[in-house]
Amino acid sequence: MTTVQITLPDQLAQEAKQAGLLSEAALAKLLREQLQARRQDTFFTALERMEQTPEPSTMSPEDVADEIRTMRAERRARAAG
Template structure:
């Protein structure tokens, strides 16, 4: 367990304390919610970036097989050294 110390204006700290917002359980839930929201925002941001990228043309199966064979040959060469 980690202890975190924060500095707040006195009035805000008192109001938050009276409202029960500074209890460990409430703070933990708030932080978990914030982290989940952040992950969702990052996902949508990544989706927006992906939508802005032009898709490459589809490769014919023969071209794909040739690319895979080339990649495997390069890995074998790299691993041999």
């Protein structure tokens, strides 16, 4: 278990204490909620970036076959060289 010491303005500390927010359980809950919210924000930011990334063009079966032939030829050339 880790002990954390924080400094708060007196008024805020009094209000938080009266609201029961300075208990170990309440602080742990608040921190967990904030961590979850940040993970969600990070996730949705990543989704937005993905949506903005253009889709690669679709390759025809002939294009795929050409790429495979090229790759195999390069491998054979490296193996022979």
